[in-house]
Amino acid sequence: MAAQYAEGVRGGYSPNVPTNRKPRVTIDQVAQATGVSRQTVSRAINNKTEIDPETRQRILDAAQAMGYRPSRFARGLVRQDLITIGLVIADVLNPFFPEVTAGVLEAAERRGWQVVVYNTGSERRKELEVVDMLFDQVDAGIAFLLHHDAIAKATAGNLPFVLLDKGGRAPAVPGVRIDFEGGARRGLEYLIDRGHRRIAMLDDEAYLSAEAPNTRRELYLKVMGERGIPVDINWIQPAHNSIDGGAAAMERLLSAHKDVTAVFAYNDLIAIGAQLRARALGLGVPEDCAFLGFDGLSIGELVEPPLTTLHIDKRRLGEIAVEQAALLLGGMSEDEVPEAVIEPQLIVRASA
Amino acid sequence: MAAQYAEGVRGGYSPNVPTNRKPRVTIDQVAQATGVSRQTVSRAINNKTEIDPETRQRILDAAQAMGYRPSRFARGLVRQDLITIGLVIADVLNPFFPEVTAGVLEAAERRGWQVVVYNTGSERRKELEVVDMLFDQVDAGIAFLLHHDAIAKATAGNLPFVLLDKGGRAPAVPGVRIDFEGGARRGLEYLIDRGHRRIAMLDDEAYLSAEAPNTRRELYLKVMGERGIPVDINWIQPAHNSIDGGAAAMERLLSAHKDVTAVFAYNDLIAIGAQLRARALGLGVPEDCAFLGFDGLSIGELVEPPLTTLHIDKRRLGEIAVEQAALLLGGMSEDEVPEAVIEPQLIVRASA
DNA sequence: AACGTCTCCGTGAACGCTCACGTGAGCGGT
DNA sequence: ACCGCTCACGTGAGCGTTCACGGAGACGTT
Numbered sequence A, B: 001m002a003a004q005y006a007e008g009v010r011g012g013y014s015p016n017v018p019t020n021r022k023p024r025v026t027i028d029q030v031a032q033a034t035g036v037s038r039q040t041v042s043r044a045i046n047n048k049t050e051i052d053p054e055t056r057q058r059i060l061d062a063a064q065a066m067g068y069r070p071s072r073f074a075r076g077l078v079r080q081d082l083i084t085i086g087l088v089i090a091d092v093l094n095p096f097f098p099e100v101t102a103g104v105l106e107a108a109e110r111r112g113w114q115v116v117v118y119n120t121g122s123e124r125r126k127e128l129e130v131v132d133m134l135f136d137q138v139d140a141g142i143a144f145l146l147h148h149d150a151i152a153k154a155t156a157g158n159l160p161f162v163l164l165d166k167g168g169r170a171p172a173v174p175g176v177r178i179d180f181e182g183g184a185r186r187g188l189e190y191l192i193d194r195g196h197r198r199i200a201m202l203d204d205e206a207y208l209s210a211e212a213p214n215t216r217r218e219l220y221l222k223v224m225g226e227r228g229i230p231v232d233i234n235w236i237q238p239a240h241n242s243i244d245g246g247a248a249a250m251e252r253l254l255s256a257h258k259d260v261t262a263v264f265a266y267n268d269l270i271a272i273g274a275q276l277r278a279r280a281l282g283l284g285v286p287e288d289c290a291f292l293g294f295d296g297l298s299i300g301e302l303v304e305p306p307l308t309t310l311h312i313d314k315r316r317l318g319e320i321a322v323e324q325a326a327l328l329l330g331g332m333s334e335d336e337v338p339e340a341v342i343e344p345q346l347i348v349r350a351s352a
Numbered sequence C: 001a002a003c004g005t006c007t008c009c010g011t012g013a014a015c016g017c018t019c020a021c022g023t024g025a026g027c028g029g030t
Numbered sequence D: 001a002c003c004g005c006t007c008a009c010g011t012g013a014g015c016g017t018t019c020a021c022g023g024a025g026a027c028g029t030t
Helices: A027-034 A038-045 A053-066 A072-078 A096-111 A125-138 A148-156 A180-193 A216-226 A241-256 A269-278 A315-328 B025-033 B038-045 B053-066 B074-080 B096-111 B124-137 B148-156 B181-195 B215-226 B243-256 B268-280 B315-330
Strands: A085-087 A115-118 A140-143 A161-164 A175-178 A197-204 A238-239 A261-263 A291-295 A307-312 A340-342 A345-347 B085-087 B113-119 B140-143 B161-164 B175-178 B199-204 B236-239 B264-267 B290-295 B308-311 B340-342 B345-347
Touching: A027 A038, A038 A053, A038 A072, A038 A261, A038 B215, A072 A148, A072 B074, A072 B124, A085 A096, A085 A125, A085 B124, A096 A115, A096 B096, A096 B113, A096 B243, A115 A125, A115 B096, A125 A140, A125 A148, A125 B074, A140 A315, A148 A161, A161 A315, A175 A269, A175 A315, A175 B181, A180 A197, A180 A216, A180 A261, A180 A291, A180 A307, A197 A216, A197 A241, A238 A241, A238 A269, A241 A269, A261 A269, A261 A307, A269 A291, A315 B243, B025 B038, B038 B053, B053 B124, B085 B096, B085 B124, B096 B315, B124 B140, B124 B148, B124 B175, B140 B315, B148 B161, B161 B264, B175 B181, B175 B315, B181 B199, B181 B215, B181 B264, B181 B290, B181 B308, B181 B345, B199 B215, B199 B243, B236 B243, B243 B268, B264 B268, B268 B290
Parallel strands: A085 A115, A085 A140, A140 A161, A161 A175, A175 A340, A197 A238, A197 A261, A261 A291, A291 A307, B085 B113, B085 B140, B140 B161, B161 B175, B175 B340, B199 B236, B199 B264, B264 B290, B290 B308
Antiparallel strands: A115 B113, A307 A345, B308 B345
């Protein structure tokens, strides 16, 4: 594969990797070189007692010079307290996930755990692949999974597994539930109470292919129905889960339904894109069209007008997931793990 | 430690972890239970040949039922091809890093490597701690490090180490260099050519405590000097590396120097905060004050007016780092690793 | 009947480390 | 001269796999 030199990159990179990997230096080699036993080298390396300070230094120097580094495998084999968890997210570039990741990282660090991160892009193939990988590589998994077969596979195995956003799934699978129903209800009723009747919905298109229960769209229909507000099915536009996706969907929506007065978006990313495009097309926000997001991303404060949204405590979401993983790892059975629910809070800024 | 129930979280979490960790099920136990040898179980688990399909299924079922999962340590000990790299970043919440992470993740995945992520917050103590940890836990490190003693420690050990943004350091330490000089020069000359003379700089305060060469500030002084433009030292304001930090710094700057016509910010985050605050205080952008950022974050497109910035290909940065790590891992010596430079590109949007 | 060839399965060793011991030297106290 | 103690260090075992073999049985070929 020829190296692709991206624009703005000098001295590009040709991966002509010489594969003469040097063999590992072992503790025994260090021991032999310094004329002591393995155990003494181990004492030096691990900063233990029962060793002469002078000997320690001598060993440390030799180890350094020889390029010795203890094998984490050999070490992990004998000590049982080295824990690594796998964090599976959909997209690092979606600001939702860095916040969750921050919570996971922090909670994991408090416990002295390592966190290895996987990106799926919400593709079915990747999700399945990553779940497979997880079984071999980590002690517990924390995952955001869209596709039900990936979820099934993940929870069927005997790896402690926690779902970020476990949706409406059985209580037996541990995870954090985000109360979309309460959130969507609060958000939509806010819009309705402010007089909006023609409320469109910009949905995440990823849920079209995944056979998952799409709570947000269903909730939209449900609440609108409860309030006796007729819904034109074409008010629902699928959007790619990104700012550009939101913009494109908004344009499609407007080309057919100029008369909607408010937009309820699947999330902030889509809402932001939609709002930006609406303004670019000359609409006033919120006078001509109001926008309501979901997630409470901080970038919602940057746009004009600042985005009204249903805020989710994403950091806490990550923290709780780690705590649940800890319970599982501690030997608790899956159905004993207490339920945790995160309640979206309506944050009224200025877009609605 | 009592559980803190964050607002918006029901059914909060008390970590009364029962620590009766169940002992590991080993391959031998599965072998015994199914009446075969270890090796046969191994063949079943690893999908190898030389095993009767029927036996395989029987073993697989038993393993599943017994909760068997191969130990990655034992496995890693005997196979030498399981590679894990450590990615050390300053702050997941700063959009710069998710982009780098995306590049690293993608490149690592292509190679079948695992990536474990560490967050330092650019704190000296954390940086040193993380570097220490790295030596034990991974096969190679890719790190964004601010403090020179952390860098020294990282590069002194015998762990393959690649620096993201290696700054002006010796060529012997592998890493990617971002050509801040070229970037800053292009940016500042653009401002100067458009008639600006009183150009302030909002610097990252983290560099105050770190005894690192702060190229961006020095470059600012250098270029201004070369063009014969006098600089008031108070035009340089330290800012916390965040949007709020930029806003606060801008407010301080304006309280003393209302007459600056342009702001050159350490990065986009600071620039965005500054610009937002300036507008809130009634200034017109760019008429009253122009803003120039650094990094080329996509959120710069969200603010009004969209931020003019020096764009860095962050994804490519991460990819190159992985490629360099691969070279090192392949046995290449540190000074043989070809130099890679990333050239910031001026993207003129509307803030300057 | 002897021999080769498959197919399926088992055995010993090795991976690199830590843990629980055991050991000998040195030294002060009785 | 003996005991007891501390300090510094060494020895054997074991952690859970995979790898390179070796071997028994079934079956066909000469």
